[in-house]
Amino acid sequence: MIELKSVDKYFYKSQEREVHALRDINLTIQEGEFSVITGPSGCGKTTLLNTIGVLDTIDNGEIYLQNREIANLSSKEKTEIRLKEIGFVFQAYNLIPVLNVEENIGFIMRLQGYSQDTIKARVREIASLLQIEKQLGALPNFLSGGQQQRVAVARAVASKPKIILADEPTANLDSKNSTALMEMMHELNKKEGITILFSSHDDYVIKNARRTILLNDGEIIES
Amino acid sequence: MFSLAIKNILFYKGRSLTTFLLTFVSLYLFIVYVAFMNGSHQSMLQNALNVYTGSFQIYQKEYRSKGGYDYLIRDTRKPLQILADTKGLKAFAPRLETFGIASSKTYSHPIMLTGIDFNREEKLSELKKALTQGEYNTHGACLYMGENLAQKLHLHLGDTLSFVGSAVDYSFVAELFEVCGLFKTGMYEFDSQSAFMNRDYFDTLFFSKNMATYIVAMAENLKHNDAVATKVEKKLPQELQLYRWQTLMKSMVQLMEIDSLFGYISMGLFFIVIFFVIMIYGFININARLREFGVLRSIGVSDNKISLLLLLEILLLTLFAFVFALPLGAYTAYYFQIHPIVIEGMSEMYKSYGVVSDKVPTLFDPLTVFYNSLFLFALNLLSIVYPIYYVRSFTPIEETQHV
Numbered sequence: 001m002i003e004l005k006s007v008d009k010y011f012y013k014s015q016e017r018e019v020h021a022l023r024d025i026n027l028t029i030q031e032g033e034f035s036v037i038t039g040p041s042g043c044g045k046t047t048l049l050n051t052i053g054v055l056d057t058i059d060n061g062e063i064y065l066q067n068r069e070i071a072n073l074s075s076k077e078k079t080e081i082r083l084k085e086i087g088f089v090f091q092a093y094n095l096i097p098v099l100n101v102e103e104n105i106g107f108i109m110r111l112q113g114y115s116q117d118t119i120k121a122r123v124r125e126i127a128s129l130l131q132i133e134k135q136l137g138a139l140p141n142f143l144s145g146g147q148q149q150r151v152a153v154a155r156a157v158a159s160k161p162k163i164i165l166a167d168e169p170t171a172n173l174d175s176k177n178s179t180a181l182m183e184m185m186h187e188l189n190k191k192e193g194i195t196i197l198f199s200s201h202d203d204y205v206i207k208n209a210r211r212t213i214l215l216n217d218g219e220i221i222e223s
Numbered sequence: 224m225f226s227l228a229i230k231n232i233l234f235y236k237g238r239s240l241t242t243f244l245l246t247f248v249s250l251y252l253f254i255v256y257v258a259f260m261n262g263s264h265q266s267m268l269q270n271a272l273n274v275y276t277g278s279f280q281i282y283q284k285e286y287r288s289k290g291g292y293d294y295l296i297r298d299t300r301k302p303l304q305i306l307a308d309t310k311g312l313k314a315f316a317p318r319l320e321t322f323g324i325a326s327s328k329t330y331s332h333p334i335m336l337t338g339i340d341f342n343r344e345e346k347l348s349e350l351k352k353a354l355t356q357g358e359y360n361t362h363g364a365c366l367y368m369g370e371n372l373a374q375k376l377h378l379h380l381g382d383t384l385s386f387v388g389s390a391v392d393y394s395f396v397a398e399l400f401e402v403c404g405l406f407k408t409g410m411y412e413f414d415s416q417s418a419f420m421n422r423d424y425f426d427t428l429f430f431s432k433n434m435a436t437y438i439v440a441m442a443e444n445l446k447h448n449d450a451v452a453t454k455v456e457k458k459l460p461q462e463l464q465l466y467r468w469q470t471l472m473k474s475m476v477q478l479m480e481i482d483s484l485f486g487y488i489s490m491g492l493f494f495i496v497i498f499f500v501i502m503i504y505g506f507i508n509i510n511a512r513l514r515e516f517g518v519l520r521s522i523g524v525s526d527n528k529i530s531l532l533l534l535l536e537i538l539l540l541t542l543f544a545f546v547f548a549l550p551l552g553a554y555t556a557y558y559f560q561i562h563p564i565v566i567e568g569m570s571e572m573y574k575s576y577g578v579v580s581d582k583v584p585t586l587f588d589p590l591t592v593f594y595n596s597l598f599l600f601a602l603n604l605l606s607i608v609y610p611i612y613y614v615r616s617f618t619p620i621e622e623t624q625h626v
Contacts, residue, residue, distance in 0.1 A: 057618075080523070082521060082522065082523045083523025088521055088522060090623065094521075095518075096515060096518065097515065098227070098233075099227070107522070111523055111524060
């Protein structure tokens with residue numbers, strides 16, 4: 001489903017402070033996988049997720065999503081891929097502050113042009129699965145961290161993307177909420193068949209992932 | 224994007240309120256200011272034309288460049304008939320101007336003495352309304368003169384003065400006149416050098432029967448002056464030439480243009496300040512929301528949609544301000560057009576500019592209001608261009624990491 005071939009990524013390239021963030025990354029993620037990218041802070045976990053999610057550019061190599069090379073697409077095509085193929089869950093939730101929970105969850109579906117009824121039904125379904133149906137009318141500012149993270153997951157899942165990229169989703173959660181989130185992600189993976197790729201250094205997340213990709217200093221040590 | 228724009232407007236109240244108020248105040252002030260400016264210009268012009276100049280004048284060719292008796296209209300009957308046959312004219316009259324020296328017992332002053340038909344002038348100009356003492360319609364050796372001229376010659380009503388000049392055949396003319404009437408138009412230069420007398424006696428003295436320096440005419444409606452003047456122009460004999468008020472009052476037109484220019488420059492400076500304040504407020508707000516734009520872009524909102532969102536926000540705020548400012552500004556301008564502000568002594572202060580009334584005139588013109596609103600509207604939309612460029616200059620990742 002996702003294939004990275006000899007991917008290199010630099011920050012501040014050709015400058016004195018140049019950082020070689022990803023070194024010759026070769027990685028294949030199969031459809032329906034539940035994987036975690038782990039490693040010490042600054043090893044390149046987020047950068048790897050961002051390059052897979054075409055949020056960031058690469059300097060060398062190729063990235064394939066369902067056999068389509070995506071790293072060298074135009075900005076417009078990348079936006080289209082992010083909209084239709086990928087769901088993002090950010091460490092800091094990154095919900096839209098002016099929209100309530102229901103609108104946040106349905107936002108991507110609205111962008112994709114689904115009808116109001118379809119959006120409403122899907123939002124209710126996901127909210128029920130993630131146990132946030134009582135918060136649908138609330139603005140994000142009035143939710144707890146755990147609730148906001150569930151909304152972020154719901155938003156990522158609602159439009160049924162092929163893959164969810166979650167960057168340290170449990171970093172701001174207590175252990176109870178982390179457990180709940182992981183269970184929920186497992187269920188989504190199982191029920192919806194969504195490929196899930198985490199970045200995390202949370203032991204609980206690592207233990208519960210089916211596959212662990214270990215990164216160190218921009219290189220894959222173990223996969 | 225539309226509903227998101229509305230939600231953003233309601234959520235970011237500080238920026239919305241600032242933009243709304245600034246737009247409201249600028250548009251309101253702009254409409255009222257321009258109405259006052261145009262009103263005073265139109266009033267100055269109307270006064271000047273009504274007082275004496277008329278809306279167009281007919282001369283023998285070359286009179287205005289060479290001057291003198293050699294270029295008088297020798298027979299006014301035909302052009303007067305053309306004017307009589309033309310619709311859209313309020314009045315017209317021939318005038319014959321001559322220049323000479325007027326002297327009281329101890330003072331002398333060059334004057335412009337004009338022979339006029341008092342009855343025709345009554346319909347044409349405001350010379351009768353300008354009467355302050357004595358009588359308007361003089362007969363025989365009787366003069367109707369400007370108050371300032373009388374002051375210069377130390378003359379009063381009923382006093383005698385001598386006039387020395389030249390008849391149209393260049394023979395010498397000398398006569399004793401009585402001051403029968405005094406006028407004040409408010410135009411200082413005019414009031415300090417002009418005197419009028421009845422045309423019959425003027426022709427006897429100056430041998431000028433059926434002659435004229437020029438024929439003055441006033442259109443019923445100044446807006447239609449061009450059309451009426453063109454009709455007359457086509458029928459005029461070749462040796463005659465018609466001049467519209469824009470040419471006759473060139474210096475006043477230029478004065479008004481300069482005044483308008485300075486007015487617009489002042490407003491322009493005001494708008495530049497407003498523009499930058501709106502832009503800076505917008506920019507601060509957008510900079511604070513940069514992370515939000517990063518998220519939107521990350522989850523699949525295109526750059527164009529982000530631009531559209533920002534444009535919609537400013538568009539809605541501007542429209543909202545316009546909904547209040549436009550009718551209020553238009554109503555204020557219209558109200559003051561009907562009920563002008565009166566400033567005691569203003570006409571005395573600005574008499575040299577042709578201001579003859581203490582009323583501050585206002586001109587409500589829907590078309591001007593429309594154009595001015597359009598200008599401000601465009602300016603407001605322009606204020607979002609740089610913030611849009613700024614947002615688009617980052618990658619989604621840079622924006623989501625923005626603090």
